[in-house]
Amino acid sequence: MATLLTPDICVIGAGSGGLSVAAAAAAFGVDVVLIEKGLMGGDCLNYGCVPSKALLAAGKAAFGQTKSPQFGVFSRDREIDFARANDHVRQVIAAIAPHDSQERFEGLGVTVLRERAKFTSPDTLAAGNHEIRARRFVIATGSTAFVPPIPGLDQVPYLTNETLFDLREAPEHLAVIGGGPIGLEMAQAHRRLGAQVTVFEAKQALGNDDPDMAAIVLGALRAEGIEILEGTAVGGIRKTEGGVLISAETSAGRTLEVAASHLLVAAGRVANVDGLGLEAAGVDHDGKGVRVDKGLRSSNRRIYAIGDVAGGLQFTHVAGYQAGLVIRSILFRLPVAMNNDLVPWVTYTAPELGHVGLSEAEARKKYGGRVKVLTADYDENDRARTEGETTGRLKLIAGPGGRLLGADIAGAKAGEIINLLSLALSRKMTMKDLAGFIAAYPTLGELVRRAAISYYAEAPANVWVRRLIGLLRKFG
Ligand SMILES: Cc1cc2nc3c(=O)[nH]c(=O)nc-3n(C[C@H](O)[C@H](O)[C@H](O)COP(=O)(O)OP(=O)(O)OC[C@H]3O[C@@H](n4cnc5c(N)ncnc54)[C@H](O)[C@@H]3O)c2cc1C
Numbered sequence: 429m430a431t432l433l434t435p436d437i438c439v440i441g442a443g444s445g446g447l448s449v450a451a452a453a454a455a456f457g458v459d460v461v462l463i464e465k466g467l468m469g470g471d472c473l474n475y476g477c478v479p480s481k482a483l484l485a486a487g488k489a490a491f492g493q494t495k496s497p498q499f500g501v502f503s504r505d506r507e508i509d510f511a512r513a514n515d516h517v518r519q520v521i522a523a524i525a526p527h528d529s530q531e532r533f534e535g536l537g538v539t540v541l542r543e544r545a546k547f548t549s550p551d552t553l554a555a556g557n558h559e560i561r562a563r564r565f566v567i568a569t570g571s572t573a574f575v576p577p578i579p580g581l582d583q584v585p586y587l588t589n590e591t592l593f594d595l596r597e598a599p600e601h602l603a604v605i606g607g608g609p610i611g612l613e614m615a616q617a618h619r620r621l622g623a624q625v626t627v628f629e630a631k632q633a634l635g636n637d638d639p640d641m642a643a644i645v646l647g648a649l650r651a652e653g654i655e656i657l658e659g660t661a662v663g664g665i666r667k668t669e670g671g672v673l674i675s676a677e678t679s680a681g682r683t684l685e686v687a688a689s690h691l692l693v694a695a696g697r698v699a700n701v702d703g704l705g706l707e708a709a710g711v712d713h714d715g716k717g718v719r720v721d722k723g724l725r726s727s728n729r730r731i732y733a734i735g736d737v738a739g740g741l742q743f744t745h746v747a748g749y750q751a752g753l754v755i756r757s758i759l760f761r762l763p764v765a766m767n768n769d770l771v772p773w774v775t776y777t778a779p780e781l782g783h784v785g786l787s788e789a790e791a792r793k794k795y796g797g798r799v800k801v802l803t804a805d806y807d808e809n810d811r812a813r814t815e816g817e818t819t820g821r822l823k824l825i826a827g828p829g830g831r832l833l834g835a836d837i838a839g840a841k842a843g844e845i846i847n848l849l850s851l852a853l854s855r856k857m858t859m860k861d862l863a864g865f866i867a868a869y870p871t872l873g874e875l876v877r878r879a880a881i882s883y884y885a886e887a888p889a890n891v892w893v894r895r896l897i898g899l900l901r902k903f904g
Pocket residue numbers: 440441442443444445446463464465466467468469470471472473475476477478480481543544545546568569570571589610700703704734735736737742743744745746747776
C-alpha cells in the first residue's frame with residue numbers, strides 16, 4: 429500500500445528551479461517534498477551550464493597558447509589532452525554537486541524522493557511507493573533536447589547535451605545541428621580543443637540576438653576555423669564507416685554533403701511534460717510546455733510551473749527568479765507577476781554575447797524616431813587593448829528622455845558588463861546616470877560610460893548651451 433504524504437508544498441524536479449523553491453520554503457520551516465527521477469541538480473549542473481562553461485574554459489586555455497606569442501610568450505609543445513579537459517568538467521560538477529545533493533536538502537528538512545512523479549488527480553501525485561497530497565504543487569521538470577524529424581537521424585548515433593560531456597577523446601570532425609547558444613558554445617569549445625567543426629543552421633545563427641552583435645561573434649568563430657552554414661537545413665543523414673554523412677540544402681537551393689565523425693543535435697528544447705499525468709491533474713499544456721499566467725499558476729490553481737517546463741525564456745537565472753515569485757505567492761499569498769523585460773542573457777562564446785531589455789528593433793517599433801542607438805567599440809578601450817581583446821562593441825538603446833531601454837554587448841566579459849546594465853535597467857536609469865558615474869580605469873566597464881556620453885555628443889554644438897556658457901562667463 430502507498431504511503432500518504434501531506435506536505436505544504438510538493439516540488440517535482442530537483443534542478444535550478446525546483447531546488448530554489450525547496451530550499452527557500454524549507455528555510456521558512458515549511459513542510460516540503462521534493463521529487464527527482466534523475467540526478468540532483470538537473471540540467472544546469474549535470475548536462476548544461478556547468479559542464480559547458482567548464483569545457484569552454486578548457487578551450488580558452490588551449491586557445492590562449494595560440495595567442496601567447498602576441499605577448500612574447502612562446503610555448504614549445506602545445507598538446508591537448510581531451511580526457512584531462514573532460515576531467516576538469518567532471519571535477520567542477522563534483523565540486524558543486526554537494527550544494528544540490530539529497531543529503532544537503534534532507535539536512536534542510538526537505539523530504540527527498542528519488543522517483544518519477546505523476547499526477548493521478550487534480551490534487552494527488554504518485555511517486556514510487558508514495559502518494560502525495562500537497563496544498564500546492566510546483567512543476568519544475570525542465571526540458572530535453574529537441575530531436576528534429578530529419579530522415580535517417582534515428583538510424584545514426586548522435587550526441588545531445590546529455591551525452592556530449594561523456595566524450596573522452598576530441599571528435600575528429602564534429603557536425604552540429606543548430607546554431608543557437610548550445611550549438612555555438614560547444615562548437616567553439618571543441619574547435620579550440622582540436623576538432624574540426626561544421627555547424628548547420630536552418631535560419632540565422634544566434635537568431636535571438638541583435639543581428640549586428642551576432643555578426644561580430646560569428647565572424648570571430650569563423651576566423652577560428654569553425655564552419656557555420658547559415659540558411660542550411662539538414663535534409664538527411666546516413667551512417668558511414670567513420671561516422672555520419674550529412675546532406676543539406678542551402679537557401680539558394682545548393683545541395684551539399686559533409687562527412688563527420690560525430691554529430692551533436694542542438695536544435696532547441698522540448699518541455700518535459702510527457703508522463704506527468706497533466707490531463708489527470710487538469711493542467712493545460714501546449715507545444716511550449718505548461719501554460720501559466722503571469723503569476724506562474726497553471727489552469728489548476730493549486731499547481732504552479734517554473735523554469736524550462738513553463739515555456740518561456742530558458743535560463744537558470746529565470747528558473748531562480750520564478751522560484752522566488754512562486755515562494756512569495758505560496759507562502760505569503762502576495763500577488764506576483766513575471767517581468768521578462770528585465771531578464772539578461774549571455775552566450776559564453778569568445779567573444780561573449782550579452783543582452784538585456786528591448787532590442788533595437790523592439791525599441792524602434794515602440795518609440796519610433798525617439799530612439800537613439802549609442803555604441804562604443806572595444807578597439808577604442810584601453811583595457812581591451814592591453815588584453816589584446818579588441819574585437820567587440822557595446823550598444824545602448826536610449827528612449828525618450830534618455831532612458832535606458834536595452835543593451836547588447838559582443839565582446840570580452842560581456843556577461844559581466846551586462847549585469848551592470850541589468851541593474852541600471854531595473855532602476856530605470858538614464859544616459860545621464862550612465863555617463864555620470866566614476867568608472868575605474870582601465871576597465872571594460874568604461875565602455876558603458878563612453879557610449880552613454882555620446883548621447884550628449886551634440887551638446888557642444890548646441891547654440892543654447894553655447895549662449896549659456898557665454899552668459900556664465902560674464903560673471904567672472
Ligand atoms: C548545454 C546547455 C548549456 C546551458 N547553459 C546555460 C547557461 O550558461 N546559463 C543559463 O542561464 N542557462 C543555461 N542553460 C539552460 C539551463 O540549464 C536551464 O534553463 C535550467 O537548467 C532550467 O532549470 P529547470 O529547473 O527548469 O530544469 P532542470 O534543471 O532541467 O531540472 C529539471 C529536473 O526535473 C527532473 N524531472 C523531470 N521530469 C520528472 C518527473 N516526472 N519526476 C521527477 N523528476 C522529474 C529532471 O530529471 C531534472 O533533474 C543551458 C542548457 C544547456 C542544455
